[in-house]
Amino acid sequence: MASARRRSFVALVAAAGLTLGGGLAACSSGEKSSDNLDKPECAAFKDYTGIAGKTVSVYTSIRDAEADLLQQSWKQWADCTGVKIDYEGNGDFEAQLQVRVQGGNAPDIAFIPQPGLLEKLAKAGNLKPAGDKTQTMAKQNYSADWLKYATVDGKLYGAPLGSNVKSFVWYSPKMFKDKGWTIPTSWDELISLSDKIAATGIKPWCAGIESGSATGWPATDWIEDVLLRDQGPDVYDQWVSHSIPFNDPKIASAVDKVGSILKNDKYVNGGLGGVKSIATTSFQAGGTPITQGKCALHRQASFYANQWPQGTKVGEDGDVFAFYFPAVDPSKKPVLGAGEFTAVFDDRPEVQAFQTYLASADHANSRAKLGNWVSANKGLDIANVANPIDKKSVEILKDSSTVFRFDGSDLMPAAVGAGSFWKGMTDWINGKSTKDTLDYIENSWPK
Amino acid sequence: MDFSNEPPKLLELLYGVIAFLAVVGVLLFVLDKLPMRKERWIALTFLFPAGALLTIGLVIPAIRTFILSFTKPDIAHPGTNKFAGFENYIWMFTEPESRHTLLNTLLWVLLVPTVSTAVGLIYSVLVDRSRGEAFAKSLIFMPMAISFVGAGIIWKFIYEYRPEDEKQLGLLNQLVVWLGGTPQQWLLKGPWNTLFLIVVLIWIQAGFAMVVLSAAIKAIPAEIVEAARLDGVTPWQMFWRVTVPSIRPALIVVLVTITIATLKVFDIVRAMTGGNFGTSVLAYDMYNWAFPFDNTGRGSTLAVFLFLLVTPIVIYQIRNLRQQREIR
Numbered sequence: 001m002a003s004a005r006r007r008s009f010v011a012l013v014a015a016a017g018l019t020l021g022g023g024l025a026a027c028s029s030g031e032k033s034s035d036n037l038d039k040p041e042c043a044a045f046k047d048y049t050g051i052a053g054k055t056v057s058v059y060t061s062i063r064d065a066e067a068d069l070l071q072q073s074w075k076q077w078a079d080c081t082g083v084k085i086d087y088e089g090n091g092d093f094e095a096q097l098q099v100r101v102q103g104g105n106a107p108d109i110a111f112i113p114q115p116g117l118l119e120k121l122a123k124a125g126n127l128k129p130a131g132d133k134t135q136t137m138a139k140q141n142y143s144a145d146w147l148k149y150a151t152v153d154g155k156l157y158g159a160p161l162g163s164n165v166k167s168f169v170w171y172s173p174k175m176f177k178d179k180g181w182t183i184p185t186s187w188d189e190l191i192s193l194s195d196k197i198a199a200t201g202i203k204p205w206c207a208g209i210e211s212g213s214a215t216g217w218p219a220t221d222w223i224e225d226v227l228l229r230d231q232g233p234d235v236y237d238q239w240v241s242h243s244i245p246f247n248d249p250k251i252a253s254a255v256d257k258v259g260s261i262l263k264n265d266k267y268v269n270g271g272l273g274g275v276k277s278i279a280t281t282s283f284q285a286g287g288t289p290i291t292q293g294k295c296a297l298h299r300q301a302s303f304y305a306n307q308w309p310q311g312t313k314v315g316e317d318g319d320v321f322a323f324y325f326p327a328v329d330p331s332k333k334p335v336l337g338a339g340e341f342t343a344v345f346d347d348r349p350e351v352q353a354f355q356t357y358l359a360s361a362d363h364a365n366s367r368a369k370l371g372n373w374v375s376a377n378k379g380l381d382i383a384n385v386a387n388p389i390d391k392k393s394v395e396i397l398k399d400s401s402t403v404f405r406f407d408g409s410d411l412m413p414a415a416v417g418a419g420s421f422w423k424g425m426t427d428w429i430n431g432k433s434t435k436d437t438l439d440y441i442e443n444s445w446p447k
Numbered sequence: 448m449d450f451s452n453e454p455p456k457l458l459e460l461l462y463g464v465i466a467f468l469a470v471v472g473v474l475l476f477v478l479d480k481l482p483m484r485k486e487r488w489i490a491l492t493f494l495f496p497a498g499a500l501l502t503i504g505l506v507i508p509a510i511r512t513f514i515l516s517f518t519k520p521d522i523a524h525p526g527t528n529k530f531a532g533f534e535n536y537i538w539m540f541t542e543p544e545s546r547h548t549l550l551n552t553l554l555w556v557l558l559v560p561t562v563s564t565a566v567g568l569i570y571s572v573l574v575d576r577s578r579g580e581a582f583a584k585s586l587i588f589m590p591m592a593i594s595f596v597g598a599g600i601i602w603k604f605i606y607e608y609r610p611e612d613e614k615q616l617g618l619l620n621q622l623v624v625w626l627g628g629t630p631q632q633w634l635l636k637g638p639w640n641t642l643f644l645i646v647v648l649i650w651i652q653a654g655f656a657m658v659v660l661s662a663a664i665k666a667i668p669a670e671i672v673e674a675a676r677l678d679g680v681t682p683w684q685m686f687w688r689v690t691v692p693s694i695r696p697a698l699i700v701v702l703v704t705i706t707i708a709t710l711k712v713f714d715i716v717r718a719m720t721g722g723n724f725g726t727s728v729l730a731y732d733m734y735n736w737a738f739p740f741d742n743t744g745r746g747s748t749l750a751v752f753l754f755l756l757v758t759p760i761v762i763y764q765i766r767n768l769r770q771q772r773e774i775r
Contacts, residue, residue, distance in 0.1 A: 095738040120741070124526020213739070215721045273610040276635055279724070280608060415740040426723045430635060440544075446522060446742070 035082035042080035044362055052082030054350035059100070059107035060340070061093035066306075066372070073367035077357050083350050092213070094418055101126050106345035109355060111161055113340040114410040115149040116417055121343070122152040128344050129155045131352040137359040141377045149406055150341045159359035162367075163339035163376045165393040166221050166301040166407065168322035172290050173315075181296075187229065187328040191260075194267055197296050203270035205261055206295035207278045208286025209426065216422030218283050219429060220409045221336065222262065222299060227254035228334040229327050233403050240408045242445060246416075247438035255434045262429065270295025279429045283307075290320060299325055301338075302374055302393040315388045322389055324396070335396055338407040339376065413446050420444035509754070515747035528744060535748035545732065545749075551641050552729040555648070555712060556756075560705040563649045564698065567656025572686065575664055584661065588654040595651070599718030602647045606633040606719075637725040644726055647715050652708065656701045663697035664690060696771060703764045710757055729753050 035052035036042055062070055067089045078085050088107070090096050094117060100106055106126065112118045121127045130138065138147060138159035150158045169190075176183070181197070184190040197204035209218045228236050231250050238244045239251055261267050262278060269277045271289025278286075284307045289295035291312055298304075302322070305314050312319045327334055342358050344351050357363055361379020368375065368384040374393040382398075385391045396402055409417040420441045428437040478489055516535055518528035539545050567587075574583040590598060607617030611629055615621040620630040634640045667690065675689050691698070713730040720726045722735065729749055737746025 095734075098738055098741065120525045123524075126526070210721075213717060213721045215723050271610070271613075273608065273632075276632055277608065277610070279635060280632060413741070415742055419735065419740040423723060430724060446520060 036080050039080070041076070045077055045080045045357075048077075048081045048353045048357065051350035051353050053084075054082075054348070055084040055086055056109060056351050056354045057086040057107045058088065058109050058111070059093070059097060060087075060089050060111040061091070061113060062111065062340075063089035063091060069370045069372065070367065072370055073363060074354075074357065076366065077354075077363070081353070083354065085354070094414070101345070108346045108348070108351045109342060109344045111340040112158075112343050113338060114414075114417065115341065115406060116411045116413060118150060118157060118341055118343055119152050120414075122155070122157050126345060127157050128347040130158055130344070130355060131347065134159065134352060134356040134359055137356050141359060141361055141364070141379050143376070143378070145404055146339075146376050149411075150343070158342040158344070158355065160339045160376055161342055161358055163374050163393075163397065164302045164337055165374065165396050166336040166338060167225055167325040167334070167396075168300065168302055168304075168389075169325050170287050170290060170298040170300060170304060170320055170322045171296060172293075172319060173317065173321050174319065175290075175293060175296060183323045184326050186326050186330040190326050194261070194297070198266045202294065202296060203266070203268055204296045205267045206270040206272055206286060206289045206298050207262060207268060208272070208281030208283050209278055209429065210280055210282045214418070214422060215279075216424075216426040217409065218286065218300065219258075219262070219278075219425035220421050221301070221407065222258045223255055223425065224405075224408045225299070225325055225336045226258050227251065227408075228336055228405055229325075230254040230257050232332075233334060233405055236405055236408065240411045242412075246442035246445060247435070252434055252438055255428070255438065259428075259434065276430055279426055287320075302389050303372075305387060305389045306372060318388075322392070332403065333399070333401050334403045334405065336405055336407060337397070338410060415446050416441060416444055512747045512750050515743050516751045517744070518747075519744040520742055531744060535744050538745065539748055539752065544727075547725055548727045548729060548732045551725070551727065552710070554638070554641055555645055555709050555728060556706060558642075558645050559648050559652060559709040559712075560702050563652035563705055564656045564660075564701050566649065566653040567658075567701070568660050568698070570653070571657045571661035571664055572690065575661065584657065587657050590651045591654040591658075593651070595648075595712075595714035596718045598647055598651055599715045602643075602650075603634075603719050606643060608632045634720050634726070635724050640720065640724055641726050644715055644719055647719070648709060648712060652705045656705065659697055659701050660694060663694035667693045696767070699764070699767055703760055706760055707757055710753060729756075 035049070037046055037049060060067070060070075067087065071085070071087050074085060077083075094114065097107075097110055097112070097117070101121065112121075118127070122129075135156050138150075138156060142160055146160050146163075147156060150156060150160070171183075175181075179197075179200070181193060184193050194204040207218065207222075209216050211217055224236070227239065231254060235244070235250050239246070239248070244250065263275050265275055268275055269281070271292060271294030272278075272281050272286075283300075287295075287298035287300060287304060287307070288309060290298055291309060304322075308314065308320055314320055324333075342355050344355050359377075361377055364375045364377035364380045365384050367373050368380055368390075371386055372390065373385070374390050374397070376397045378398075380394065382391060382394055385394050397404070409421050411417065412421065424432075424437045424441045427440075428434065432440075474492055478492060481488060515528065517531060517533070519531040519534060521527045521529040539549070570587060571584075574580050577583070593601070604616070605618045606620075607615075608620060608630055609615050609617070611624075615624055615630060617630075617633075619633060623630060633643050671689060671693065672685075675685055680688065711730050712728055713734065716722055716726055716728050716731045722728075722731050727735075730753065733746050733749035733753065735746075736742045736749060740746075
């Protein structure tokens, strides 16, 4: 400590002519440097030795209550191993991570929700491949379907952390029971149910795609989900990898199919206005009319469970619940989902150890017990998942007949997936034709 | 934040200040002992820190941005750029989306400085020497104290839309409903939505214009005003022939300052529409391309263009200042 101070003093003298703050970063604060691995509650972590007193910086898009739960989930691991986890969540994560990496200020580990971004950072040499132990742990706990999204040029860069299932339609079980409506199991049933509801004077669907600088993303989820149903997973893969153009007639057919709901004045926007109100309604408020009896159906991911007004009970017997967004052919079960992946910018032993722990069943269960959590981790004990919608999501993810596809906009180049696709769909809702919209997005694909 | 960690940092800061003073002291001492051409050396020595900071923080990045504006991302090697010639500049002026952005920026630059200066000027003339002047001035000055993002959020609520049969949340739509109209989605339809955003910046900047111009009006020598009165001027003549020419320098400063602030507008657009519905502006597109869309080439091109737009205004301002100095 004393020598550190003297060193930074010397540095300060040198830097004084330029800046007063320059040397301050050299300050190191005292930390405890012993672990507690011999304690009985730490038995599960006995392999994580020799990293006590070290610090790992984490950078994520997860904030507020969710972030607190996440930090709680690894607290025991941190206490046992003596590693300090510096957590930072940022609402503008995707852009700020690139700013930090370009500025030479990368975090130790980031939870990246876009495999497209992960791939780019890996190819640019910013990321370090996962260590041997992390690889073993990841392969043990996750299916190849999931790991392929974190694999670049044959190298695994990390493991999935949280996941979510997007192919859900939220509804009010009470409203359905009162009116005698039944849950549709095919696309045709879904449309005839919508017509039936529309005939009663209620606009059946409600939606909201406003989300600050990410406005438009819920609409892109709609397109992806319907494309997966309308054209199948193979066309979906070709579309994501751009081996068919964005304005291919197959894509236009799926977009028009979405339009038959979202741009249909008879169907939307229950309790919120006309078609265009979708563009200015926040995604958080998009489903609220269901609780007021002004809307019957809202297609949104499992994590929407946290967005309902306070006091809304989520469950099959509660105020709101969700059914699986039906396929065109009921014998198939395509599922759209997403999640974040752990990726490391530094391969110090404590960083690798933390990445290994995050891929473990221990962490998945520890986090699941705290509530509001879905993971594709095979070691996740479903008994630890309390929330009914999370339970349903885990069941879907574990079901071997499920054909899972990752959110396409997260796989595309950022200029499209976080740019023109969002913007294009927002303009599409606001009246732009399908052809013009798709041509615009196709033109924006980086060449 | 853990404050128990702070004292050592403060101590280090103290070291830093002492070191700084020591360096300055030694420099002064050495310079004092130097035999010849003292003044030039003193000037050079003291210019060095500022010069070095300007080079590191401004000149080098500006040159790098200029070079980057001639590159585009290399698809084959992610994370690297390749030479693209004038492709980005051609893109900027030909692609409909970015052309629209440039047009919007033009609209902002034409409207915000002129309208807010006019509003500020008229207001300060009207309230000058009236009763309750301080109160009236603080009313219009208050928005200056609000951040751009804060102002954006406030006005987003004012423009908020609810369907006709629902209770209105937004002030503007409530007024429309009271007057018997139907609520509108103010921020959806172009080009009106850009105008609705421009109102927000005018709301902020009018206060600034008013304060500076009011001070300038108060500084007009009483003799001139009195002489004009004795000559029998109408209020109209007084305004155009006496007040405006007397405060011309202040008017120019206000116009130039607001113009530069307008060219850089970012926060209001981001907070209110996220650049959607055809409301994007230059600075916002610059950020989007450089960071979220991961195309530093296009981002830099927009930055260079923004720089080119600001430069003549700054040059005009400097020349104006020089002229005044010569008159004095």
